[in-house]
Amino acid sequence: MHLFIALHEEHADVALSFWNLWTFDPLIVAGLSVLFALYTRGLWLSKGRSGNLFPWWRPTLFYVGWLSLLAGAVSPIDGLSGDLFLMHMIQHMLLVMVAPPLILLGAPVVPVMRGLPDVVRYNFAIPLLQMRRVRSVLHFLTSPLIAWLFFVFTLWIWHIPSVYNDATQNEGLHLLQHSMFIGAAGFFWWTVIDPVPLRPRLAYGLRLLYLFLATIQSIVLAGIITLSPDVLYTYYETVPRTWGISVADDQTIAGLIMWIPGAMMYFTALAAIFLVMLKKDDQRMRRLEGREDTS
Numbered sequence: 128m129h130l131f132i133a134l135h136e137e138h139a140d141v142a143l144s145f146w147n148l149w150t151f152d153p154l155i156v157a158g159l160s161v162l163f164a165l166y167t168r169g170l171w172l173s174k175g176r177s178g179n180l181f182p183w184w185r186p187t188l189f190y191v192g193w194l195s196l197l198a199g200a201v202s203p204i205d206g207l208s209g210d211l212f213l214m215h216m217i218q219h220m221l222l223v224m225v226a227p228p229l230i231l232l233g234a235p236v237v238p239v240m241r242g243l244p245d246v247v248r249y250n251f252a253i254p255l256l257q258m259r260r261v262r263s264v265l266h267f268l269t270s271p272l273i274a275w276l277f278f279v280f281t282l283w284i285w286h287i288p289s290v291y292n293d294a295t296q297n298e299g300l301h302l303l304q305h306s307m308f309i310g311a312a313g314f315f316w317w318t319v320i321d322p323v324p325l326r327p328r329l330a331y332g333l334r335l336l337y338l339f340l341a342t343i344q345s346i347v348l349a350g351i352i353t354l355s356p357d358v359l360y361t362y363y364e365t366v367p368r369t370w371g372i373s374v375a376d377d378q379t380i381a382g383l384i385m386w387i388p389g390a391m392m393y394f395t396a397l398a399a400i401f402l403v404m405l406k407k408d409d410q411r412m413r414r415l416e417g418r419e420d421t422s
Contacts, residue, residue, distance in 0.1 A: 149206065209295060
């Protein structure tokens with residue numbers, strides 16, 4: 128009986144500790160809730176109006192991306208990233224390599240706009256997006272070269288040891304770090320995916336180069352972190368070692384997470400773009416053959 132009580136209390140302590148690791152930042156939770164509500168409402172209002180714009184797989188990918196964003200932003204992954212660099216890297220993968228492309232593949236532009244209350248959409252959102260200055264800024268930020276440079280700059284600047292160490296100890300910098308990760312990743316993947324109904328900005332062949340160069344710089348950064356003989360992120364020497372992992376091993380594992388799963392995600396995107404390019408070429412050839420047959 129005493130053993131049962133002791134085990135029950137131990138499990139209760141573990142459950143309470145796990146629950147306490149959820150951060151539930153009000154600003155982040157509010158933003159994610161609004162995004163979920165607008166997309167869902169807009170999707171519902173779009174039924175029967177948008178044809179094949181929203182096949183079943185688009186909302187599915189959006190919601191998986193949304194859950195990935197939730198996991199990276201408020202789950203115990205975020206709570207443990209203050210103790211383990213490897214958890215920071217898992218969080219980094221979710222916020223940069225998983226959530227943004229999945230959300231964009233969900234074609235969020237039309238549902239989110241339709242999900243806005245009419246008074247907000249017609250009196251604020253549409254007039255704002257029609258302003259020449261706003262359109263110029265968005266056009267600049269989503270231009271392929273700027274999006275690529277901003278993405279690479281964000282990854283490297285926040286992994287400079289002194290900058291990273293400061294961000295782990297300053298809540299404002301930590302929030303800025305996450306905001307830049309998500310924003311830079313959003314603009315980066317925007318160029319690759321071209322979320323419906325927007326028009327392409329980059330030819331498929333150039334997208335392959337765009338992704339390949341991003342893969343190379345990511346591998347270089349991961350290699351520096353993995354192979355460094357010194358502890359780069361000294362903040363982790365000041366906190367208790369969770370799960371008994373040494374600071375050096377923690378850094379090596381984190382680098383390998385960026386290196387191997389990160390590269391696999393880039394290669395998956397490269398393969399997808401290559402297959403789409405082949406499909407487009409095949410469709411073009413069939414159209415040409417059809418014209419020749421009718422002439």
